[in-house]
Amino acid sequence: MTGPRGHDHEHERRDEHGHSHPPTDDPAHPHNAPLSDVQLRVRALESLLTEKGLVDPAALDELIDTYETKVGPRNGARVVAKAWVDPEFKRRLLDDATATLADLGYIGRQGEDMVVIENTSRVHNLVVCTLCSCYPWPVLGLPPVWYKSAPYRARAVLDPRGVLREVGVDLPDDVEVRVWDSTAELRYLVLPERPPGTEGLTEEQLAELVTRDAMIGVARVKAPGPTR
Amino acid sequence: MTGPRGHDHEHERRDEHGHSHPPTDDPAHPHNAPLSDVQLRVRALESLLTEKGLVDPAALDELIDTYETKVGPRNGARVVAKAWVDPEFKRRLLDDATATLADLGYIGRQGEDMVVIENTSRVHNLVVCTLCSCYPWPVLGLPPVWYKSAPYRARAVLDPRGVLREVGVDLPDDVEVRVWDSTAELRYLVLPERPPGTEGLTEEQLAELVTRDAMIGVARVKAPGPTR
Amino acid sequence: MNGVHDLGGMHGFGPVVIEPDEPVFHAEWERRTFALTLAMGGWRRWNLDMSRHAREQMPPAEYLATGYYEHWLWGLEWLLERHGFLARADLDRRARGGAAPERDSASPLAGALRPEGVPRLLRNRRAARLDDPVPPKFKAGDAVVARNVNPAGHTRIPRYVRGRRGSIDRDHGVFIFPDTHAAGLGRKPQHVYSVRFAARELWGPDGHARDAVYVDLWDDYLDPA
């Protein structure tokens, strides 16, 4: 990558499902390869809209910077850690997620109406958007490729246990799986289980353990230590 | 085209739905264009299987010739004309299509078990195969591209009247539309309505009026004359 | 499997366009693909249901971007590889090399389809119908509901009828059951019926009040309503 304005020396490769991958040093695709069709098209689009005065490139930079450096899953991780150490906060979070998150400033676009769902030893929750790729931006940032891709959107509702097994979460038969399909404007955040052996950790230390995938429901939070 | 062995000077163009079209004189695609990937692949496949002794190219030629010159919708048209002039034949055809067609020699692969359904002034029948492209080969030959393509397979069951309107058949509201989805090994032939004004025609003359599309249910048979 | 091949009821594919005076084939590779598929089928290493299942394995975007004979080609390659006739890697190599067919480089093996065998192959009078004396579960007029099943393997019950109510129009007799046959798990003989579904039952208010769809369904796909 050559920074936010570095259009010129990019290339991407695509996997068999057509998803973009980051540039590599693959010698078959040198970094000075010609611009791809989509690169040319987006540059053309931006230049035309800019010339018409419809967009300000500086505003685009600001939008990008916000989601690359300011809003992301660390927000959600802080919420989860707080809920683990503060039972009253957790109660409010589960009861009225929107207001409780707004108090922390985690409110806004694609997170205007929030629901937090709690994983326990009896219930495992999983979030998907089968129709597009709805995702709680203020607490998790922008969604990862796998969340937006056909395999997950297709299978999360039909075969959630198979999907979870594939990504390393084996659920016993007596745990209930609840899949939340985000078909409306509600956005879902999973409150994962606090791992055992973390009693001595501070809220900040706990937040470091919490991953994006655990807050979507496709991973468990692991305790720190040699097994990690 | 350069005959059944003329691989070398072909090319195809594709429409927006990815369907092949016959060679044209489009100057952008000269006839001596290099072989496309699929042409190369099929040639390679045939050469490898031939070298292994698994196929005999002469048998392939014979298979192709059968469906290009011997088996096609003229078979079905003869059946329809016969049913129009011979009430006893028509009764047997509707009652036991398989045996009745077998008597005429119109039996075999992809037509082992036949059903004939009659269009009337009250009921219009339409045949589709939503899951693949099942079609009654012995009476109609191989299916046309539109029958095998996504638009027809998708819409024939959901919006048959819209499809019919698109191809020029406007049905009054009080006609019942019956769509036959060929999901099993039954193959369906529509017996179209005999057009008015054909009382004086011979069976052979009637057969000439009957089109492939009328026997699928996406066209009416038209009487000969100035309006045709 | 709930694949993109199960197209019934989808929107977004555009208009139906009938090509005037359409030829039987549009290209030589279509001719050869058609004939190769029939000729290799003559070895009887796979059945018709396995052929359909093979084509359904094509990656979804590719399936929708290509036509009928590309589906056939893809399915044939898949079957040839799985049954040990030909590795796709060998085919890739040959296709890249662009070598011309060497048709006379080998004599056909005993068992290969020969020109004189073609009429018999095509005059086939038995495909999936069976003589097994299996009693029907339903008779004409019976009210039924199509089962809501979502198997990962091959099936011939389209998604758009699952869970919908219909009535038996006619009993076609006893046939091979495709779900087991495609998986090499036997013929499981059972009756096939034309089942009439009202368009309103299938599509709700978007269906026409007078219209109906007739779908051929096996006993194992049906319950009494």
Place this chain on the structure above:
Amino acid sequence: MNGVHDLGGMHGFGPVVIEPDEPVFHAEWERRTFALTLAMGGWRRWNLDMSRHAREQMPPAEYLATGYYEHWLWGLEWLLERHGFLARADLDRRARGGAAPERDSASPLAGALRPEGVPRLLRNRRAARLDDPVPPKFKAGDAVVARNVNPAGHTRIPRYVRGRRGSIDRDHGVFIFPDTHAAGLGRKPQHVYSVRFAARELWGPDGHARDAVYVDLWDDYLDPA
């Protein structure tokens, strides 16, 4: 519309592969597409439901062959053309010419999103929720059946729940109705509920006896069971 975007329950797309340490964007054109979509949305010529509807118009094979930001780009182009901002032909021409962006060639119009307006745009606290005093049709615990509707236009009721029975888990309050809103036919305020469907109800014997899918559905998608 019953489009290929309605992916819930499909087979054939392969495994879920999670990329380790995935960056927020994988290419500069993804960054710009994301930001252009948000910035042009700021003109408020279309709403969120129209944006989704636009992406659903992408040809099905293309939709499945491409990724998220290609869907966004396609939808943005479609909206820009329909709302008179930019003809696709002009964009084609500029893209072929390969001209570099001339960023300073025009001052942004009044109304264009400026950097200082970005925080306010993103701090949005109102999307689809409404204050209209519409009474709910259902309450938590009620048994419901999802309507079997198959509209050609935009809808947010996935195919896999249509005609299936569930129960109201919770009432989320009053929201804009996407089917009318996407078509420019008004907000039609109504309640949205999380509806719990047992996996066995949705998928038959292929579902797990203990599991459930919760789907957010509007009053207009539901009937009492």
